[in-house]
Amino acid sequence: MENIITSQDLKLYYGNFEALKGITVELAEREITALIGPSGCGKSTFLKTLNRMNDLVPGVRVEGQVLYHGQDIFAPEVDVTQLRKNVGMVFQKPNPFPMSIYDNIAYGPRLHGTHSKAELNDLVERSLRGASLWEEVRDRLKKSALGLSGGQQQRLCIARALAVQPDVLLMDEPTSALDPASTIRIEELMAELKKNYTVVIVTHNMQQAARISDKCAFFLLGEMVEIGPTEQIFSMPRDKRTEDYITGRFG
């Protein structure tokens, strides 16, 4: 399988604090990669670097490279809006816009120039189906998205991200604010999504990482300790620190 994102010796500083200490990693197409590690280890920071959402944090400085389809995303000629269209993001807390369900989904496509009613209708339906939400909301597309349950809101956010037709989806602890039933639905959805998308997910939940991911990367104190097939990471990690973490000795 081809690598869609490659980071090479990626270092990131918040002011003087080195939050990422040279991350080198290759993310293969149509796989789910889980980033695990204790709080503050840099996994969320790394995730947000992949679509340059870290640009918004004042005082951030990046060294090294992140290649997306072979193109360095920090190169001056890169259009960051195009990058974010291709590398979508789902946040920890469901954050639908205070608009109708339909307008939430249509927001992205409209931004990028789709205005035909028929095309939008089609995109909205496809995106909602893609996030397995269509059946639940098809009768109330014009109702406010804020009336949905937390789990539905999160699937709406996934649908919204799908609507701009990305090929990578970044998910920052997408289920940590949800109840177990909603969590399972989203995990099932992710298994579906990986048929068409590359998914990178940050999770604090070890079982979740073990259940859903193909590869697993363990982060500690701004370093990536190791990455490998999920089974191997959980059964015979190469590094002692990984073993200590996944067996619950710290973290």
Next chain:
Amino acid sequence: MKAKKFVEKLMNAVFFFCGILAVGCVLLITVYMVASGLPAIREIGLGKFLFGQVWASTAKEPRFGILPFILTSVYGTAGATLLGVPVGLLTAVFLSKVAPKKLADRVRPAVDLLAGIPSVVYGLIGVSVLVPFIAKVFGLPKGTSLLAAMLVLSVMILPSIISVSETALRAVPPEYEEASLALGATPTETIFKVSIPAAKSGIAAGVVLGIGRAIGEAMAVMMVAGNVANMPALFDSVTFLTTAISKEMSYSSGLQRQALFSIALILFLFIMVINVVLNVALKGGKKGEK
């Protein structure tokens, strides 16, 4: 012990008294306005009063039509709003979303100061700078006009629009904006398509507050509007509801004086309506937050 209890009771009474003082004032003013405004309306006739186009209060056969004042106040306020809202809203966007913190912290006190400048000073600057300027640019014999009043009012309502809108824009959850940016929106698209719509009820409240200030302003308007009871036209001298009262009050008597009270009653009704709209706008905002 007894003394303590007594002090408690006394203080409670004082608090209660202060609490109802404001309500009492509003009630008293309302009653007084209605009581002193109605007789003239009854004598002149409501239709003639509201829709009469001629105000000649000191003529031999006096006529009391206040349509020119009503329309002038409405047009003047609308014009000031049309000019002030875009500038005010974009200033609020600048302060809340665009400006670096240090710069915003310097601009904000300047805006607040704008609110603190007495209206007579606005009038002075208007009459000494704006009025001659308008006369020169448009080739008018006199620059005192509806246009001059609109311009002065548009500046005077800026602080209310800016500070209320800024607060509303700041209250927009950053998650909304992050979501928009993550979908590939530019910061400008995010402001216009997410932040402003999300803050719309607060912004509306700011605008209504500005409208309230504009329609109630007398002093600055009196100095730049020319005070002739014409039907409103952009380059003519005009009289607002407020200035119709203030310019004649000192020498009025009889029916003329009563008619001035009636004008005040109409103005009062305008302000009441604006306040109701404001409350609805604010409530709408709270509902939206759920």
